[in-house]
Structures are given as structure tokens and as C-alpha cells.
Amino acid sequence: MANFNLDVTLEKALEEFSKKIPEDMAWKTGAEYRDGSFYLEFMTQPIQVSYPEGVVTNKNSGKELGLVDRILVLHYFIHAGGSPLLNKNISFKELPGGSIYIEPFTNRCIRPLIHLFGNDLSLFQKAAEKCGGTREKYGDMSYCFYPFPRIPVTLVLWAGDEEFPPNANILFDASAGDYLPTEDYAFLGGMLAGKLIACQGTVL
Template sequence: MANFNLDVTLKKSLEEFKSKRAEDMAWKTGTEYRDGKFSLTFLNLPVEVTYPEGVVVNKITGEEIGLIERILILHYFTHSGGSPILNKNITFKELPGGNIYIDPFSNRCIRPLIHVFGKDLDRFRSAGEKFGGEKQAFGDISFRFYPLPRIPVTFVLWGEDEEFPPNANIILDESASDYLPTEDYAFLCGMLFGKLKGCLSK
């Protein structure tokens, strides 16, 4: 999803979205479809997606969401295969082609997570709780979030000590590749981090 190619990516996503049956996409994505609109929660924001137009609107403000966000949601609808969440943990590298995109993923997600929260785990705890995360048992502190209905994402942090600097990781479910292309997880997890960072000022 290179930035210079977004218009082409959107056009392709819309064509694929229109070619699929709404009812099939609804059950595969775990969303509600009624009166020509899908309803779902995206990064804790209630949104509607019109079918077949593929317009994505913030249900609170009535405004269209950003272009990259729209493409991500359309990809979720067109890529989802309906697999159950397997509760088997993997990292980004274990996704198909994950090694190819690991640097963009680290730059968008892992490094910012360490930079903002690594030296103050209480800030991460506060942000995770404010954003509705589910506390997990990984690392020194971890939270699981659902940026899209069937995509659990767990942010894990280890605080610094006398021997090691702070560190972080992001855990996905083994079913992740059935819901989004690998490259999209760099964008999705980066957006999730941005939402957590935004919780610090609230």
C-alpha cells in the first residue's frame, strides 16, 4: 500500500468489494449488514460501509474516514475468509512474506512503542486501559486489542533494567493472514499505536 499508489489501490479494492456478495462478506468479517450498509467497529470507532459504493463513514460525525483507513477496511472485507480465531500466537515475521515487510513494520509499530512507552510502563497501562485493552500475561505488561472485529492484536512491553534496554513485541493470531494482506498489518498496528499514544493526552 505504497503512498504514491493509493488511488490505484483504492480503485482495485472497490472493484473487488463490488464483485462480492454482501451477505458472504458480512459473515466472513463478523459484521452486520442491513439496508445496504455494513456496521462495524474500527479502532474503537463505529463506522458504516455502504454497499456496493464502498464509502466508509464515521457513524458519530457522519464524515468519511481517511483514505488509508478506508482502504484497510475495504481490504478487510475483500480479504476475509471467515476463519475462526485460533488462539495460536504468531509474530509479524511469521505472516506470509513477513520478512519482506519487517523493517516498515518495526519502524511504524515496534520502535515507536518502545520510544513512547518503554521507559514508563504505567503510561502504557493507563493508555491500554483507556482504549479498552484486555490485560494479557506476556512480557512485563501487555494488552490485547481488536482494531477490527476478527483481528486480535497484542502489544507487549518489557521495561528496562540494569542489563537490558526496554523492548516490545506485537503478537497476532495465526488466523491473521486470512483477514488482511501482510503489508496491511504494518498500517493497522501503526494506527493502533497512534490511538494508544493519543490516550495519553486525554
């Protein structure tokens, strides 16, 4: 999903989405399907996805989501295989072909987390809880989020000290490859980091 090719990516996604059986997509994604639309949560906001048009709107405001958000939602519907969670966390590099995208993933997702929260875990805690995260047991502090119903994403932070600089990681369930292309997880991780940064601004 290269930035310079988003319109083509959307066109292809819409074509694939319109050809799939809506009832199959509903159970595989965990969405509700009724009256020609899917209903689910995306990044903690309730959304509606029309079928077969593939228009994605915020259910509360009625506003259409942006281009990248729309593509991610459509890709979720297209690629979701319905696999159960494996309850085993893996890193981005362990996703299929993850090593190819590790540099943009690190720049877009990991470094902003380290920069803002690496030396202030209490701020990370406040922002994560305000954004709906669930406390986990990894690193010095970690929180799990569900940007899609069947995609848990765990943000992990290690505080810096005199010997080591702060560090961060983002973990995915081992079933993640059955729900989105690996490249999309770089976008999704960046969106989660951005959401936390926005929440951080409201808890200062």
C-alpha cells in the same frame, strides 16, 4: 499498499468490493449487513460501509474516514475468509511474507511504543485501558485490542533495566493471514501505536 500508490489501491479495492456478495462478506467479517450497508467497529469506532459504493463513514459523526483507513476497511471485507481464531499468537515476521516488511513494521509500530512506554509501564497501562485494551499475560505488560471484529492484536512491552534496554512486540492471531494482506498489518499496527500515543497524551 505503498504510500505512492494509494489511489490505485483504492480503485482496485472498490472494484473487488463491489463484485462480492454482501451476505458472504458479512458473516466472514463479523459485520452486520442491512439496508445496503455494513455496520461494525473499526479501531473502537462504529463505522458504516455502503455497498456497493464502498464509502466508509463514522456512524456517530457521519464523517468519511481517511484514505488509508478506507483502504484497510475495504481490504478487510475483500480478504476476510471467516476462519475461526486459532488462539495462537505469532509475530509479524511469521505472517505470510512478513520478513519482507519487517523493517517498515518495526519503524512504524515497534519503535514508537518503546520510545514512549518502554520506561513507563504504568503510563502504557493507563493509555491501553483508556483505548479499550484487555490485559494479557505476555512480557512485562501486554494488552489486546480488536481493530476489526475478527483481528485481535496484542501489544507487548518489556521494561528496561541495567542490563537490557526496553523492548516491545506486536502479536497477531495465527488466523491473521486469512483476513488481511501482510503489508496491511504494518499499517494497522502503526495505527494502534498512534492511538495509544494519542491516549497517552490524555492520561498524563
